[in-house]
Amino acid sequence: MKMALFTLIFVALAAFHVEGILHQSISEITPPVTVVESLFVDDEEGVIYYVDVISSKVYKHSYHTGKTTSTKIPTESVGAAIPIHGAKHHFLVAADHHLGILKWDGENDSGNITKLKTDLKLHKHEKLFHGKADPEGRLWIGTIRVEDKNGGHIVERGGSLYSITVHKDHSVKVEKKLNHVTIVTGLGWTHDNKSLYFVDSPTRKILKYHFDPEKGSLGKSEVFFDLDHHSKYRGLPHGITLKYNDNVILALWEGSTLLHIDARNHTVIERVHLPVSHPTSLAWGKGVVPNTIYIGTGRLTLTEEELNHNPFNSGSVFTLDKMACVGLPSLKIQLAD
Template sequence: MPRTSNPQIRVVLDHQSLLAEGPVWDTRQSLICWIDILNGEIHQYEPAQKTHTTIQVNQMIGSLALCRTDQRFVAAVKDGFCFVDRQSGAVSMIANPEAALPNNRFNEGKCDPAGRFWAGTMSLTEEPKAGSLYMLNSDLAVVRKINQVSISNGLAWSMDHRIMYYIDTPTGKVMAYPFDKQTGLIGTGKIILTIPEEEGYPDGMTIDSEGMLWIAHWGGWQVTRWNPHTSELMQHLQLPVANVTSCTFGGRNLTDLYITTAKKGLSEIELQEQPLAGSLFVLPDCGITGVPAFDFDA
């Protein structure tokens, strides 16, 4: 049944995605970007002017990041890594590390502190351990970093850039990997958080300026804030929809928490109970400051 949501959380605009994901705040243009995975759409919304634009990439899209030097996105789509021109919508493919796996697609991705783009894959039928996590270098070489992943999801890097946090959703766990910023090498991961199944499954993730992790809960009606050093649950934000997919900080001072959600997988009755499913939400001036997203170094 629907749960009582935080009254300060509001819907950003009158648009609902089938599977919204991957929110990224563009600090240069003061707009929020996100995707609708299954509809193959990139959305951009400028809050001050209330302008909403959509780019159709004509295939499923799993994630994106901003490029540091020009008006392009780097993205992970069904057919691999690509650039997307933000003005024309033109898609320029880079590489497809899973060309031999047509039943896989890319999912969540994010740039690391050195400007490399990381994105993982999953089976279209959610077959266990069919995916991998890849890293796209600035020279456009692709390296596989983790294999036997089921649903590659949330990524974040610690404030000192020495730890990479990672979520493989069905495990219900958040992993911490030693991370070398200079080389992109990761060490052996360890479990730092386990989400109880009754709270939903950990999905997308971001980090704030205090080094705390914010995790979206698929099927859990909430976003939670955790201390990755002590595994302490510090805060939870209730939403009016079950499938919460990801979150990021935006706004002028990076104090607005943007939250993506989905209506995929909901029955007709559930859709009636959750009329806002698939919306982009925001908690304005949430009392915590985020950190700017890293751009792709190209």
Template sequence: MSGTGLDVAVREQAELGEGPTWDPVGGRLIWVDIVAARVHTYDPVTGLRTVMATEQHVGAAKPRAGGGLVVHLRDGIGLYGPDGAFRWLVHDREPGRRGNDGAVAPDGALWAGTMRYDGAETGGSLSRIAPDGTVTPVLPVVACGNGIGWSPDERLMYFIDTPTRRIDVFDFDGEHAVNRRPFATIEEGAGFPDGLTVDADGAVWVALWDGAAVRRYTADGSLDRVVGLPVRRPTACAFGGADLRDLYISTARTGLAAPHPLSGSLLVLPDAGHGMPGTAFAG
């Protein structure tokens, strides 16, 4: 990896590492291993790591405003308190379906995507979960509800339904996402768009599953940077560190007959750009 600036933040063999999220209060990076039902944390200053087992497969874990975590599980949305106590906020079991990616909107609501274990093209969804647990369906039919993010002015929302090979963009009014349209399309042979993050310039960074790369698209949808990776299946990316300048990249080894030794590790590209502060879940 010499010459690229890329480094290994956490050497791990996660089956399906996902959802890196910076927690500014804890000064740590939170990420999950979906199928191992584990939430990982990493402090880049001290090197301290923690691993917590969850009740079920976990698609995303985000900080809560009052401490603890909100988690997107197989059967709904769960809350961990600062003391580690668990309770369901939304319990909505549908056999064959699980929680996938999630992101907290500027107003503190959780936007959560789902998918079917068998990858059926009509088995997933995108919903908004208010802090009180009210669920509002946004896209009731998608294949794989994935990368979600907002522009710096909070007027646009980005979303990925992975098999479409597109990053889509919506107009956003603080609560509703409307007027869906393509923002960028990943060409055949370059992999599939997975998780994304938006930087302070309004550019969208996206991890390419089976594409061994992370791409940056400017606010007008133009491709302006490609970061090649040693692993085939990067899953998501997020800016972290005290100044939000380091790009963390989660990766997976699931389904690979001969995974690279770093597949499943958490990678980091120091001083990649400038991220935006996240919002904690208000529930």
């Protein structure tokens, strides 16, 4: 039943070449999982972290040694696992209806999670799904609502976007920021921390909100990019990551594509065609080669024939390196006083 319900989420949502760029290379660096989300690059440690939503596992991959390890979270699903600043081997985890602190050194499958008490009140069919830390170290995370009747369906505009502050004493402050969202898949802050790019995948749009970093509040929004105005690109908008000049790199689920979008005039500068069809989460890192984009992917809705036909493994993490630009780093959770 769990697989069927999550298949609904992602249904709602050979040669490698780049238009306009001729010098990148792509590599597959991890074993495949079902759906990669919440990619996090820790260049100090030389590792990436990510979750498989379906298996409810947190993964660690060393881009120096190539070793990949994982630990199981005792829930039906997991939406995010983000390292905590100043607390080595500790992560803030969002899974099902709950938040927890995971202690895990990444050397084996033995992790220990402590559930946090919160006043987060979710519908019984609502789950925490995708999240990132903001520049002040708060967790921003969306929820999805999946009804388990008539075979299951996603409730349109049945989710929300929350900002969550975790304190050093493990008390938690929860603030609802947006109502009536369906599937939050992309979050990214500009280099000056004054704007938030936001993707609710079924809308086919990237919204740009005014953002107050001190208060953690959202102001007015505008449509930054509307995929309905670019009919030559297939798929649905999913994960995003930003360059230092605030240009946006957007993954298109079911579109085999990354789009590089100019922050000033909102136009597509470049299109990267990927060897797999379902890119998900994106993150920048130094990697083995400087200026690398890490690309999570999924395989949930693909048939065995489709998987066997492709020499690349959907569900793996890929790297796109030698980019002629620098991206904004992954941000850690910071525990407040």
